[in-house]
Amino acid sequence: MPKDSTDDSSAAKDNARPTLSERFRSLAFRRNNGASPQKSGAHVDLSVDQSPTHKPPNFPDLSQNHSGRKDAPSSAQLSLEIQVDPTSLRLGERFLDCLETDRPRVAKQVYESLVSSAADPEVLLENRLSSICLLARLRCDSDGAVQVAAMPDTQGLAALLARTERCTKPLQLSNRHPSTEEAPPSRSGRSAVADNSNRSHSRSRTRSAIGEQSIEESIEQAPLLWMYHDQQDSPRDSAPMTSFSLTAYATGDPSVVAIDVSTWLDVILDVLDKGSDWEVYSYVLVHLPSQLANISLFVRHLGKMEKLHDLVASQLQKNKVFEPPASTGLKKGDVALCLYHTLTVLIGYCGWWPPQKMTDMVHTFLVGISMWDRTARCCIHALTLCCHEIPKAVDRCLRIILTKMSQIISQSHLAIDVLEFLNHLARLPAAYSSVGEELQRTIFGICVGYLRNIRDTRDNGGESTHTRSSHRLSRVSGESNLQPPSGRSTDTEKDLHEYVYTLAYHIITHWFLAISIEDRSKHVGWMAKNLAWKDRSGNETVEEDSQVTLDMMHRTAYLDLGETLRPPMDADDEGRMIKKTWLLGMSIVTIETNQTNGATYITKRQASGTTFSIYRQAYQPLPSHHVGAGDQVNGGGKNSTARIFPSHVLLQLASTISPMPIPLQPIVLPENALTQRAISTFDRIDTVDGHKAGVIYVDSGQQEEQEILANTTASERFGTFLEGLGTQVQLQGATFNTQGLDRTTDMDGTHTFAWRDRVTEIVYHVPTLMPNNLAVDPRCTNKKRHIGNDFVNIIFNESGLPFRFGTFASAYNFVNIIITPDTVHIPASSPSSHVEGVEAVTRDFFRVQVLWDPSFPENFPSATPKIVTASTLPGYVRQLVLNASVFCLLWSNRGGGEYVSSWRSRLREIRRLRERYMNTATSANEGYPGMGTAEDRGGARSYEEGDDWKGTFTMGGMAEEDHVLMSLDFTRWT
16 A cells, blocks of 8 residues: 655644644633623624634534623623633543553543533533533444544534534624524524523523523523534544544453443433433534444444434424524424434444334434425435335335325425435335335326426426425535525526436336336326426427437337347348338338348337347248249248348338328438448447446545555455446456446456446446556556546545545546445454344444535535445445436536437437438339329428328328328338
8 A cells, every 4th residue: 555655844743733632622721702792683793713723623612601701892892711610621631641541441430420421410511511522522443442533524413503603603693583483584594692691500401491591581692602613624633533442342351441332322312302401402413423323332232222213203203302592593493403314324223123113213204304394305315225224114104205205396495305215216126015006106296296397497487486495405414504595596506407307207217117017008198198298389399308208118118128139140141131221200220131031130229229120921831733923932832932122021010001191101211321320320329328437445544646546456345345336347348338448458457347227327437446557657647537537436435534525636526425434343252231132243334425516506415424234335325326427417518518318319310310301202103103203293292390280081091181192102111
């Protein structure tokens, strides 16, 4: 593994970095700015004090509104000093010092004191919060070694509760105090002031204090006791402190000391159940999901984890969520959203729970879709994960889930989330085994509903006529943001609409193919009716996406047909074949016949695929007394063959003597170079949509682009993940689109991984499979030319450090999917007192988070981190990649271009041929008067797309008005 390239000065700088205990000390004595009590409506200006040198920006500030403060200056600026009990401060410092100096037994005693301080409501609030601050950062590795996280992943939820500088400053300046349940029109008016203006300094508030407060109290603005700053530490500064002699559970090694994590769990359960001061309660809400994601820390206490699930689920299902203080401007929905984040993390523990518990969890997420508008998106994302992790529970609740989603179609801000849920579900048969015809139609109805919404929006000049939530997504958390949707540009709205539109058609296709072949035809009539629509002028319209979707149904309604292969011709076919090509409706049909043995090869090219087949006429033996006429062969009672022309085969398959209207008659394509080029161009367009993505392995301690790309080996976990993402394929001689990987010289490696279904193909660019030539290419630019041009990159991060978006400098890397492993190892020697019903096991869990380019719209989905098991990780990530890739393709063409799917590209080639050769055919019977040129035919009109046609039904067909001859003469087009 390449080493870090650092000079002496940078090394000296690293040595000068403060220890974690020094950073905690600066945290505790941080001077914070607050506002003195003002009359209602007063404008408060907040100043920024000079931070201590070693103050870590990621730690929250603790401050107190106490009676011993100085008088407020006339400038209305007030600088408050923290008064923290030295005992509490020394506990935190001493615990960290014990980890640094390897004194586990003392560290255990200090841990117990911290838990006691955190649990005691009689402790000074600031001291109690200081203890909770450290306890909430406890983690452990797969071997149980205790860690203290320097930068927990809590910025998103902190922003949700207005506990970041970016969220708080405009809110404090606005000095607004909404008093109704509904959020104010502009989220930037939300107050971020804690309810501590009249707080007793010796004890914390009880549960009733959270939901009860007078208007007079809400006017009194006091400083918040904890806050996150916008700037972040570097990944090096974010590395956790680890002690290998202090563990989170007993290991059987007498030299190792274990702490009892269950006591801290008891504190969490007590705070969530009985309530506490808002500062304590909000801190636990924000930090609990991140800590629960460290499954190794809590997996030996599954009984308490079930209690935690039951408590959270009960509060959410019964709407017994605590009400935040009125002075904060927050609502019950904000608290509920934090609880739903906790419940989402608990999905990772479901593998140890009974089935009924899993079903109950799914029901709880269903409640959140409609109970609070701000929780719907989080719940839909969680249900998407449930499809992968607990598919049987989803299957049991699927009728309710689909019914609920069909009821929120008018909420356009949830369209992407609902459709992505259906897109995941379509690829997981275990989660929809109970889907019958009724639910299948419900799914199609949801997609059609969103298509109608977008069409209505287009017809109204881009203004949506449907309900839109006042909440937007934050680029950090994936949840509620503070800016109103009115700030979003019209172009961005259009881009999101196009993604919804494209996604809806994809889901219709995937679900139609997921239905059993016996049931597919039942949906064609309903779909055909709803895919056609009337424009503003009342004209019936079938747009390109609808056309290719119907074309797919035409190919697959009665046959589960995938790709077909052109059959090889016999050796004696050469030189004896006659070929003819027609435009038959919206398809290109080529028929080749052998004049000797009658063998016929048919190629039908459609927008959604190409079908190759063989046709052979079956001959009846001629009787001995039969006398042949003309070219007919007298077989003398023996079976013999006759000459067959391509036109004969077409007539047998596509026509009778019934008159055929001129617009419907096949169009003969001339056998010339222009036609051959057109067909060759068509054949080069793939029958599936092609995507690409980088899959990048980051080894221990790696941060820089060069060292990461230089990796040629990876961990076993990474190899297992790759094998689940796709199939290993050879590059040399590959007949599929390798998305830029070399197919001749092995310069990009001998193999890669790829995945394909009936609609989509994705090729992975894997740097560890590509060769290095560091002497010639020290910066690995050959690898970078692939990775740098991938819209989506999967980062398998085993560095032990947070991955920075932008590590690979590129104008085209829009989305990074970060995967961080966490192995849960429970040795067989573990004492049963620390393991509640868990057998010895080793399981891999992975933290998955999506990061994207700042230029993307702020409500890009899937931003909130998820905990995923090893078995479901590849499928879950692959679908994230496909959804993100479709969005990126649409986004990259927003400057005036257009993303056109492979099926639409094939359809357009067929349309070009029709426009070129329409109405050029003349009768083959030119030797007969009145049957040759257009003048001879009486001036029959020609037709173009959109023309009206009039005719008469006769002989089982439709005859051209005043030109029956043209409808009966099949030689015109054969």
